[in-house]
Amino acid sequence: MPADSSPAAHGGDIVVVEGLTKTYAGGFQALKGVDLRIRSGEIFALLGPNGAGKTTLISIVCGIVNPGGGTVRVDGHDIVRDFRAARAKIGLVPQELSTDAFETVWDTVKFSRGLFGRAPDPAYLEKVLRDLSLWEKKDAKIMALSGGMKRRVLIAKALSHEPKVLFLDEPTAGVDVELRRDMWAMVSALRESGVTVILTTHYIEEAEEMADRIGVINHGELVLVEDKTALMRKLGKKQLTLHLQAPLQRLPEALASPALELTADGHELVYTFDAQADETGIAQLLRRLGEHGIDFKDLQTAQSSLEEIFVSLVRGGGNGGAGRGAQA
Numbered sequence: 001m002p003a004d005s006s007p008a009a010h011g012g013d014i015v016v017v018e019g020l021t022k023t024y025a026g027g028f029q030a031l032k033g034v035d036l037r038i039r040s041g042e043i044f045a046l047l048g049p050n051g052a053g054k055t056t057l058i059s060i061v062c063g064i065v066n067p068g069g070g071t072v073r074v075d076g077h078d079i080v081r082d083f084r085a086a087r088a089k090i091g092l093v094p095q096e097l098s099t100d101a102f103e104t105v106w107d108t109v110k111f112s113r114g115l116f117g118r119a120p121d122p123a124y125l126e127k128v129l130r131d132l133s134l135w136e137k138k139d140a141k142i143m144a145l146s147g148g149m150k151r152r153v154l155i156a157k158a159l160s161h162e163p164k165v166l167f168l169d170e171p172t173a174g175v176d177v178e179l180r181r182d183m184w185a186m187v188s189a190l191r192e193s194g195v196t197v198i199l200t201t202h203y204i205e206e207a208e209e210m211a212d213r214i215g216v217i218n219h220g221e222l223v224l225v226e227d228k229t230a231l232m233r234k235l236g237k238k239q240l241t242l243h244l245q246a247p248l249q250r251l252p253e254a255l256a257s258p259a260l261e262l263t264a265d266g267h268e269l270v271y272t273f274d275a276q277a278d279e280t281g282i283a284q285l286l287r288r289l290g291e292h293g294i295d296f297k298d299l300q301t302a303q304s305s306l307e308e309i310f311v312s313l314v315r316g317g318g319n320g321g322a323g324r325g326a327q328a
C-alpha cells in the first residue's frame with residue numbers, strides 16, 4: 001500500500017460508522033443506529049442471521065445504498081460528501097460474479113482498475129494475480145474458470161485499484177471446504193499486506209478461524225463487538241449435567257445459584273462453569289449436593305460452542321449484553 005498522510009495511516013480507525021440508520025421505502029427499518037469503528041489492519045467479521053442488516057450496512061459503506069441518518073467515514077472521507085475519495089479506498093467482493101464471462105482474467109482486472117481512474121500498473125496487477133494463484137490463468141476467459149477461480153477473480157478485481165479496505169460479502173457461501181480453507185489463507189495473506197478486511201458470514205466457524213474481532217448484528221442493531229479471543233474465553237463456559245437418582249421438585253434454597261439449574265422434569269441438574277477459571281466450583285457443588293442428600297447416578301460435561309453463544313445473542317438471551325459497547 002502506498003504511504004499517505006490520511007488519518008488512518010497513523011494507526012487510527014479506517015472505517016468509522018456513527019449513528020447509522022436506514023429505513024427502506026415501505027418503512028422497514030433495516031439499521032437502527034449502528035456505531036462501529038474498524039481498526040486499520042484488522043480482520044473484522046460481521047455475523048448475523050438472515051435479514052439482520054449485514055448487506056445493508058456494507059452496501060451503505062460502499063456507496064451502493066443511500067444512508068438514512070448518521071455518518072460513515074472511510075479513511076477520513078465522508079461517504080456522502082466525499083464519495084469518490086471514500087469509494088477509492090474500498091474494494092468490494094460481491095457474492096456473485098455477474099458479468100465479464102467472455103473477458104479474460106487480465107482484461108477484466110485491468111478494466112476494474114481503470115474504473116477508479118488509476119494509472120495502469122501491470123506490475124501491481126501481476127502481483128495481485130500471482131498472490132491469488134491466478135497468474136497462470138491470466139489469459140483464460142472467465143467463463144472457462146472453475147467456481148473457485150471465479151471467486152478469486154472477484155477478489156483480484158476488488159484489489160485492482162489498491163484499496164485499503166476490502167469488503168467480502170459471504171466469501172465462502174456455497175463453496176466446498178477446500179476452497180473455504182484457501183479463501184481463509186488468502187484473506188490472512190491480505191492482512192499481512194496491510195489491507196483491512198471486513199467480511200460478512202453465516203459461518204461462525206469462519207469468523208472463529210479468521211477474525212481479529214467479531215461483530216454480531218441482529219434486527220438492525222449491533223448487539224456485540226468484541227475481540228475474538230475475549231469471545232473465545234466466553235466459550236470456555238462448560239456445562240456439567242448430573243443425572244439424579246431421584247427427581248427433585250425444586251432446588252433447595254441453599255443451593256440456589258444462577259449457575260445451577262434444575263431441568264423441567266426434575267431429573268437433571270445443569271451446572272454452568274468457566275472451564276478456564278482456577279476454581280470451577282465443581283468440587284464444592286458435589287460436596288453441597290451430598291450435604292443435601294442429593295445423589296446422582298451419572299454425569300457428563302459439554303462445552304458450549306460459538307454457535308450456541310451466537311444463537312443466544314440473536315435471540316436476545318444469554319450473556320449477549322456483556323459485550324455491548326465493547327468496541328474501541
Ligand SMILES: Nc1ncnc2c1ncn2[C@@H]1O[C@H](COP(=O)(O)OP(=O)(O)OP(=O)(O)O)[C@@H](O)[C@H]1O
Nearest residue numbers: 024025028030048049050051052053054055056057
Ligand atoms: N431494497 C430493499 N427494500 C426494502 N427492504 C429491504 C431492501 N433491502 C433489504 N431489505 C430488508 O432489510 C432487512 C435487512 O436486509 P439485509 O440484506 O441487510 O440483511 P442481511 O443481514 O444481509 O441478510 P442475509 O444474511 O440474508 O444476506 C431485511 O429484512 C430485508 O428484507
